[in-house]
Amino acid sequence: MIVVEILVIIIYGLALLLIFLYALAQMSLLLNYLKSKKIPDTSEQFNFSNPDEIPLVTIQLPVYNEMYVMERLLNNISKIDYPKHKFEIQVLDDSTDESLETTANHIQQLQQIGLDIKHITRTNRIGFKSGALKEGLKTAKGEFIAIFDADFLPKKDWLLQTIPYFKNKKLGVVQTRWSHINRDYSLLTKVQAFALDAHFTLEQVGRNIQGHFMNFNGTAGVWRKECILDAGNWQADTLTEDLDLSYRAQLKHWDFKYLEHVETPAELPVVISAVRSQQFRWNKGASENFRKSFLKVIRSKNVSFKTKIHAFFHLLNSTMFLNMLVLAILSVPMLFIKQHEVYNLYMLGLGFFVLSSVMFFVFYWYMYKTIYGKGLKNFIGYIGMFFTFFTIIMGFSLHNGIAALEGHLGKRSDFIRTPKFNINTITDTYKGNKYLKTKTSYNTVFEGLLALYFGFGLYSAFTITQHGDFGFFALHFMAFLGFGYVFLRSLRLSV
Template identity: 30%
Template sequence: MKTEQPKKYITCLVAMYILCGLVYMGWRVEAINMAAPLLSIPLYAAEMYGYVSGLLFVLMTYRLSVREAPPPEPGIAVDVFVPTYNESVDLIRRTLLAAKRMDYPHITWLLDDGRRESMRALAEELGCRYLARDNSVHAKAGNLNNALQYSQGEFVAIFDADHAPRRDFLVKTLGYFRDAKVAFVQTPQDFFNIDSFNHRLGKRRVWDEQALFFKVIQRGKDALNAAFFCGSCAVIRRSAIEAIGGFATETVTEDVHTAIKLHKLGYQSVFHAESLAFGLAPHSIDTYLRQRMRWGMGAMQVFRSENILFSRGLTLGQRLNYFASALFFFEGWQKLIFFLMPPAVFLFGVLPIVSPLNTFLLLFSLYYLLSILVHLELGRGYNSLFLSEQYAMARFFSFMSTSAGLFRRNIPFAVTDKQLSQTGKTWLWLSPLLIIAGVTALSVPVGLYRMYAGSIPVGAGLVTLFWTIMTLGTALIVASFSQKHSRNRRSEYRFPLRLPVTLTMQNKTYLGLTSDLSPNGALYIGQGVPPLTRGGVIDVAIHLPNLIVRDTAVATFIKGPGPSSPHGTSIGLHFNWDAQGNTGGLETFLFGSRLQLDMADFSEVETPPLTRLAELLRRDSTEPLIAQSWAAGLLTQPPRSGMLPVAIATIEGTAPLLFSSIELDLSAATTLRQAISGKTAESKVSLTSTGKLSTPTGDFHLYNITPCGSAA
């Protein structure tokens, strides 16, 4: 295993942060206002918590593992477990379809703790093994342990009900087990529903609240042989699990607890940082917070039962890594202190810090500026200062409640809700945040009066007022974002993919692209279909790599070209899968890849400030691959018969990019016919290959288009 270390200027930044933090924390002891201990001591404790957490963050992210997957040995027996309890048939179907198509020979098992005939029928239909038990003792861990008794594979791959793996998942993970000490290989848990509560969409960036953990922190843990087993998107050695008596059942986070037991026995873990499976992220604040509460409760249970800091069998690096992850769930108490401190100052007229304002601002500003820069730079672009604070505010009360896990032994296992259409009681979950915001807002006029009357120094009052405004602004953003997601009534996620589509009606074919696509429907934008009316039925063909999906569809709405549809007619399509048909081909294509990000050229990272400055000094620049202006086209290449529907992305200042579902002959004469806003233009073009985009059914081939003149 190789490691990636930060640049020298980042090392200097980290050293300055550690030194400045020691100076600041030492100075803060002298600045505590002992006349108001109920305010000043909790504030100092919250700041010390932040500094200790920062040091542990440096430990986990300074060095990152860099791994290249070795090829797997042939002839290994592999079982694939998909545990389920109450998830829908449609959701399980997609995961099983993806699991079945993985390239290395394996047996796929559906482990049904819901004991449903619909699941038994689904497993039989797809050729999977079905296993149920007569009770649900120990929830997911008990389900997995039960399956171990009926299977014989040397290795077990585990996927949650919503995580669809890529074809090469087993090929990319099994090779690590050539080392007999490796107990499990974990991969990132990535998500396809980028409109979830976890995600924020910018103009060219998709930010995922969990990406920092899976793309950076887990790699740092891996460098110290402390990577977590996360319960899904992983492969585990059967003999290692048997050596610890099965998956851990004592806590509600069976995954982390299992990893600790394996590490205590001297086993090694591997984190393969490539996203090889894609699932459903929590769609609303209630599902998000329920999931975090279970994680937090489990972390407290594990912290108590395993005595992480002093238990025998763990290395120092492993102890500190596990301790850092448990400590994270005490963040809610720190945030509560930070949220309540400004209104407390205004309402009671007492300052928690006794110091000349200039001295405080100098030391405070320097320390917190260095802290912010360290977190952004070591986060490698996956961190976001403002977004991270918003999520910290959203979950502060839930994290506070998880402290009960230190004292409660019996905590029920709660399955994370996977249904997009269920919205939950948003305002109930927001109520702690809204109470904080209300108290803070009411304290402002009191604070302004105290500043006017002179009972609070103006300088200290202005600092407190700025702090208050930041708290209120963050609360309003979180409440607005949460309420927006509570109104999501769509039962299916729509992939924002531009794929060639042909509609046929009365023996005439019309060309367009999908604007969004799901297994049950699509939004078509392209040539108008004059005979079609709302509620009418039309033949549809979606042109995928190595696959054309054909169906009939009902038009749910039709909008002609205009401001809302400048690139052609918009038609809503609802697919008519009959009793014998199934969406397997389309589902196979949609789930288990990151095509929607690649095709839109979305970035998951934002260059940190110092790294960006270094790039500017070196005059490095990165041009976007794909713009957001799309058109459909038909391509002819002799001696091919017929015409190939393609998608075309217009790139400002450079050649347009063509997406083809088959590999083209670059030496052959090529004719391109485009249909834009109902008008057809035909020309001869030359093509230059620029790469491929991988999909579960094959590759999209990318070509730059250069005009050669008018077609004959």
């Protein structure tokens, strides 16, 4: 029995250590972000008052069965402010439903008003999104390739704000910040926005300003066509082709530019099945890219040690869900193990890792106040959002942890698109959406069981000794609520 106890303590301690080191890396990015505010942007830019400096641009719109948002997407893109003879639009349409015909009709109407827009279709979906992008690149006329997913709505001056930076001939990518048109639709969208806002402020700026590897986010960015080809073109051997190409390009010494001030509105998934498919793809893809790229980063003689450290945690980001799951599950037996006095010193040592929570609290607060502002009212709102966020992501830790594990083990799976709903305001509804999945996964069953498991942990806090032991109570309470929320929301769409 004592061997099992020691094994539990060691694994628990290792999970805590990795989370602590990850928190330190995030704090490093926060410090980089704060320093960036004192550094003026002196980037060279094209002078668009000189027509000869305005380059040719191709806008690629990779779509697949986007019946509810295609009209919105095409109408929005048709209003882009850029000389008409200097840009073309490729609708890379792999659709297999009635949206294929309605999209073709809409494109014909836009062609009649003088827009250079082409409807490119394939008889198969080889390579999924990366395959479509690669196919379009063969005939793309543009020197620069702007990419937007179907749920993105770039502003009219988007190209005017991004393309000028490519006067720097070493610049391979310009990435812009996502914003969210339906942030306040539900608790689920608020949590997603909270997580994405941290990535698109502190993380992207923190990496980019110090020359660490960052990533093109799959949409709302522009590539130099030469950079794509030089880095080996789009490849479909991971579920996150954007992260893959980003690392290959930076290993080829191409520069990346992140523009926090250029905002690109988009729609967040509003149902949990859509969030599940998106999260699974992102987290598994990150692990696949860790396997594919990290050793290349380590072996590169032109990459600094600090950049290698940040690349490690960047590519291992999704594995934190696995650590979180291990930490939560082992915390219940740890509640019983810690009653033995022989482990008292070790337990005191583990308390040091409370600092991880403090660092995450500070990290996310800087993001929150950047978007919502300072003040007591906003700080109180932040406290509630911070704990809600960690409660919900703990509920997703089984689903995302399995995705990360599959990626590390090399298990292949298809690219599952995230369904779009055309949800713009709180009064819009997704009922009747034909792309909704209603089948309950095995993960949902286990999430329900985990909610009961952590309910037992809560009960044990009161009964384990005469006066109780509430050292893990907050963790178990958040895990109970998180897994319960994910279980019930998933079940509601399955009955």
